[in-house]
Amino acid sequence: MEKKQxxxxxxxxxxxEISWLSVITGILLLVFFGAANAYLGLKVGMTVSxxxxxxxxxxxxxxxxLKKGTILENNVAQTxxxxxxxxxxxVVFSVPALFMLxxxxxxxLISLIALFGGIIGIVGMVIFRRYLIIDQTKELHYPEGxxxxxxxxxxxxxxxxxxxxxxxxxxxxxxxxxxxxFMLFPEEIETVLPMLPGGVIGMNALxxxxxxxYLIGLRVSAVMLAGGLLAWVVIIPLIYFVGAQLPxxxxxxxxxxxxxGVWGIWENYIQYIGAGVLTIGGIFEFxxxxxxIKDSFHGIMKSVQGSKSSGLRTDVDLSGKVLTALFVASVLxxxxxxxxxxxxxGALLVAFFGFLFTSISSRIVGVVGSSSNPVSGMTxxxxxxxxxxxxxxxxxxxxxxxxxxxxxxxxxxxxxxxxDISQDLKTGYLVGASPRNQQIMEILxxxxxxxxxxxxxxxxxxxxxxxxxxxxxxxxxxxxxLVKGIFSGNLPWALIIIGALIGIICELIGIPSLPFAIGVxxxxxxxxxxxxxxxxxxxVEKKNRDIRHGTLYSSGLVAGDAIxxxxxxxxxxxxxxxxxxxxxxxxxxxxxxALVLMGFVFYGIWKSTKKSEV
Numbered sequence: 001m002e003k004k005q006x007x008x009x010x011x012x013x014x015x016x017e018i019s020w021l022s023v024i025t026g027i028l029l030l031v032f033f034g035a036a037n038a039y040l041g042l043k044v045g046m047t048v049s050x051x052x053x054x055x056x057x058x059x060x061x062x063x064x065x066l067k068k069g070t071i072l073e074n075n076v077a078q079t080x081x082x083x084x085x086x087x088x089x090x091v092v093f094s095v096p097a098l099f100m101l102x103x104x105x106x107x108x109l110i111s112l113i114a115l116f117g118g119i120i121g122i123v124g125m126v127i128f129r130r131y132l133i134i135d136q137t138k139e140l141h142y143p144e145g146x147x148x149x150x151x152x153x154x155x156x157x158x159x160x161x162x163x164x165x166x167x168x169x170x171x172x173x174x175x176x177x178x179x180x181x182f183m184l185f186p187e188e189i190e191t192v193l194p195m196l197p198g199g200v201i202g203m204n205a206l207x208x209x210x211x212x213x214y215l216i217g218l219r220v221s222a223v224m225l226a227g228g229l230l231a232w233v234v235i236i237p238l239i240y241f242v243g244a245q246l247p248x249x250x251x252x253x254x255x256x257x258x259x260x261g262v263w264g265i266w267e268n269y270i271q272y273i274g275a276g277v278l279t280i281g282g283i284f285e286f287x288x289x290x291x292x293i294k295d296s297f298h299g300i301m302k303s304v305q306g307s308k309s310s311g312l313r314t315d316v317d318l319s320g321k322v323l324t325a326l327f328v329a330s331v332l333x334x335x336x337x338x339x340x341x342x343x344x345x346g347a348l349l350v351a352f353f354g355f356l357f358t359s360i361s362s363r364i365v366g367v368v369g370s371s372s373n374p375v376s377g378m379t380x381x382x383x384x385x386x387x388x389x390x391x392x393x394x395x396x397x398x399x400x401x402x403x404x405x406x407x408x409x410x411x412x413x414x415x416x417x418x419x420d421i422s423q424d425l426k427t428g429y430l431v432g433a434s435p436r437n438q439q440i441m442e443i444l445x446x447x448x449x450x451x452x453x454x455x456x457x458x459x460x461x462x463x464x465x466x467x468x469x470x471x472x473x474x475x476x477x478x479x480x481x482l483v484k485g486i487f488s489g490n491l492p493w494a495l496i497i498i499g500a501l502i503g504i505i506c507e508l509i510g511i512p513s514l515p516f517a518i519g520v521x522x523x524x525x526x527x528x529x530x531x532x533x534x535x536x537x538x539x540v541e542k543k544n545r546d547i548r549h550g551t552l553y554s555s556g557l558v559a560g561d562a563i564x565x566x567x568x569x570x571x572x573x574x575x576x577x578x579x580x581x582x583x584x585x586x587x588x589x590x591x592x593x594a595l596v597l598m599g600f601v602f603y604g605i606w607k608s609t610k611k612s613e614v
Contacts, residue, residue, distance in 0.1 A: 015070050018437050022073035025061050026080030026441065027448060029054045034084035034449045036562035038456045040208060041092035042466060042473045043565075044518075044526055047085065051148040051423060053165050053555035054081035059155040060166070071156040075433050076441050078148065079424045083445030086420030087118045090413030091453050093475045094379060096466040097405045100473075100480035103398065107454030108339045113406060114453040116330040117413025118446030120350070123327045124358030125418040125425075126317055126439055132362055132422065133429050134315070140366030145426030152431050164549050164608055168556020171604060172207040175597065176564035179205060181571070181580055185594040188525055198240025199233045200262055202525040205594040207601045208565075209526060211557035213533020214550055214605055220515045221527070221534030227277070227519020228527040230502075231270050239265050263469065266523065271477065272492050274521025276499020277506075278478040281514030282380045284507050314429070316436045326443075327351075334410065341403050343395075346386075353382045353411045358418040365419040366426075375415045383408040383479055387486040401483045408479060417446060456566065463569035474521040529598065536605050545609040553608035557601070 016022075033050035041047045058077035062069025091114050098105045132140055178184050190202030213221045240262070260268060317323075334340050335347035342350070357378040386407050390400045421442050428438045464471040481496065499520070506513040519527050533554070540550055571577050 015072050017070070017072040017434060018076055018441065019073055021062060021066065021068060022058075022076040023080065023441070023444075025058050026054075026077035026445065029057055029077060029081035030084035030445055030449060031452070032563060033081050033559060034088040034452070035456050035566050036559040037085045037088045038092050038453070039460060039562040039565045040212070040558060041089055041475065042096060042460060042464075042471045043206075043562075044209065044212060044474075044522065044530070047089040047092075050085035051078050051082040051144060051420075051427070052151050053552060053559065054078040054085075055148055055151050056155065056165050056552055059152075060163075063155070071152050071431055072433050074152055074155065075428055075431055076437070078152075079421075079428070079438050079441050080445035080448075082420055082424055083118070083122075083417065083442045084449035086121075086417045087114050087413055087446050087449045088453065088456075089420075090114070090117055090121075090375075090416035091409070091457060092473070093375065093416070094405070094409035094412040094479060095457060096461070096473045096476040097409075097479035097483070098402060099461055099466040100477060101398065101401055101405065101483065103402050105454075106339065107458055109341075109406070110454035110457055111450050111452075112333075112337065112339055113409050114413055114450035115447060116334055117354070117410040118417045118450060119326055119330045119443065120354040120410070121358050121361075121414035121417030122421055122439065122442050122446060123323045123330075124355050124414065125362045125421055126323060126435075128359060128362055129317060129422075129425055129435060130315070132366060133426050136366070140363065142366045142423050142426035144365075145423035146430065148423065148427045149430035152427065164552035165556040165559075167608070168211070168553040168558075168604075169560035170556075171601070172211070172557040172560025172562075173564045174560075175207050175601065176561045177568070179594070179597075180565065180568045181577075185590040185597065187594075189591050189594055190525065193233065196233065196237050197244065198237040198262055198265070200236075200524075201233065201528070202523075203528040203595075203598070204523075204525045205598050206529065206561055207557040207598075208561035209529040210533040210536075210598070210601050210605060211554035211561070213530035213535075214537045214554040215558070216530075216534060218534040218538035220512075221531045223511055223515040224519035224522075225524075225527045225531040226511075227516040228522060228524035229519075231266070231274070231520045232524040235270060235273065236262055236265050239269060266469075269495060271521060272481070272495035273499035273502070274474065274517060275478045275481040276496035276501075277503040277513060277517035277520050278474065278499075279380065279482065279496070280500045280503030280507075281512075281517040282478065284503070284513050313434050314432055316434065318436055318439050327355075340406065341399060342406055343403070345389075345393075346403055346407050349382075349386055349389075349407050350410050353378075353385075353407075354414040357382070357411055357415045361415040361419040362422045365422050375412060375419070378415050379408050379412045379479065380482065382411045383482055384486070387483055391487060396487055401487050404483055404487075405479060417442075459566065459569050459573060463572040469523055472522055472526075474518050477521065532602055533605065536602060540606070540609045547609065550605055550609040554605055557605070 029050070033054060037047040037050065055074060055078040058074045059069065062074060062077070091110065095105065095110055095113060133142070179187060185205065187206065188202060188204055190200055193199035193201060331347050331351045334342055334350055335344050360378070361375065383404055387404045390396070390404055395403065424442065425435060425438060428435060460466070460471060466473050467477065485493070485496070502520070503513040503517060506516050537547070537550065540547055568577070571580070
């Protein structure tokens with residue numbers, strides 16, 4: 001049998017891979033990007049990949065600052081960091097639903113969900129690594145993994161501009177602290193639209209939103225903005241108009257509508273409509289992935305039948321005994337540890353759905369990339385089936401709802417982690433890394449962020465409140481709505497059905513319903529700066545400027561802004577915010593200042609893309 005090895009970099013048996021420097025650097029980057037993505041996921045319902053910026057920053061630290069570090073050590077650092085980011089994504093896309101069910105999870109429960117969900121995701125993916133990453137090279141491209149490998153190879157030759165990440169991070173951090181810490185200008189700018197009672201438009205002055213817009217591009221950001229405009233300049237003014245025109249004697253609900261105001265209408269009406277669109281969006285994304293899912297099962301069977309190791313250092317995984325022990329131990333722990341409100345049936349459901357969707361996620365991202373991985377659809381499917389089953393066997397009330405969300409959360413973390421490490425293992429394959437070493441580092445990275453996930457999530461909830469305008473958590477709200485609906489039925493189903501129909505209409509006319517749904521659910525103030533960032537990306541591509549520098553700079557903006565958001569949450573929780581927020585209400589024309597400074601942020605993204613050697 002022909003021995004397979006990396007097509008890009010010949011393996012070096014004596015090249016350093018796991019070292020104290022690479023591990024410590026990876027852990028530092030994990031804390032940085034993991035915490036940032038937790039904040040970002042709750043703020044705008046999406047996260048950004050940490051692989052490329054982590055790889056760039058690790059090279060800047062190891063090769064640039066310390067004059068050390070091989071390409072394999074840098075790969076280890078980015079592997080640890082990106083695994084933490086994946087676990088963070090899984091946690092913030094599911095666990096906050098518990099807060100929305102008026103249940104406050106303990107720090108231990110959140111961390112255990114992250115830990116065992118991450119382990120199941122890693123184990124499930126590793127079982128099929130050889131088949132997916134090596135045997136299916138021509139069919140599965142793993143775009144983020146290939147891109148990260150190219151960055152590592154270019155950096156090893158001295159060609160990556162790491163200063164772009166640091167510049168973006170410094171600007172994002174300083175902007176956010178002056179704005180949110182000292183409160184010298186507001187986070188939110190808003191204006192009432194003339195001739196349209198109840199219509200408002202605004203913008204959140206946050207560098208992270210500009211960076212996210214650039215990273216996701218014009219198409220997705222435009223669809224998000226369209227959803228926001230439908231909600232804020234069509235539906236809310238329509239509800240407001242009806243409430244103002246019809247007398248209370250004819251339409252008794254009008255008086256409360258008028259008293260609610262614009263933000264009250266958003267909270268009591270739009271969020272339920274948005275949840276309906278989100279549900280349909282998740283279902284459609286999952287349905288679109290069914291052909292890939294079918295192919296994945298064929299691949300799984302081939303893998304089980306035996307995709308054999310070549311015997312090379314670059315083709316050795318963790319042993320089957322270790323993987324089996326980790327999987328079984330995780331399922332038993334979910335059943336037996338008192339912190340889990342899950343019985344034996346729940347643990348078995350975790351085992352089934354966790355393994356199923358881990359295998360599916362690992363293959364899907366090879367085709368469509370991690371950013372298009374329909375994890376929300378997998379989560380909805382798990383929650384829906386589990387909730388119906390629990391109610392059918394009499395496991396109802398808040399206990400049943402909490403158990404269903406916990407099961408869905410573990411599966412969500414598993415699917416997110418599996419998709420991400422698929423990209424990491426593809427990167428490792430291309431640069432000649434040892435899969436076994438990467439898998440050990442992935443378990444380490446997942447465990448470390450699991451340990452801090454409870455603290456981060458509880459801190460953000462206590463400071464901003466999950467589900468509020470400050471932290472809307474759009475990707476999570478649909479889980480709470482779905483569970484409440486199945487267990488209690490006391491929901492405004494008319495609004496949810498209206499939202500579902502809007503989602504179906506989107507799909508019928510060829511608009512992706514999931515980003516549109518996020519736009520409907522979020523305040524339009526968040527999608528406006530995101531769209532401007534996407535517009536900048538469009539013109540960068542049109543003018544043939546350096547897209548990669550903009551990607552690195554925008555990643556820095558996102559991370560710097562989000563990290564300071566967490567710092568401010570810590571200051572607020574400690575009761576110290578009032579002592580430093582000396583600018584509140586003092587600066588005249590603060591809205592204009594915020595608008596001008598955001599203009600400089602947008603210009604900074606554009607300027608970072610000027611043609612230069614990478």
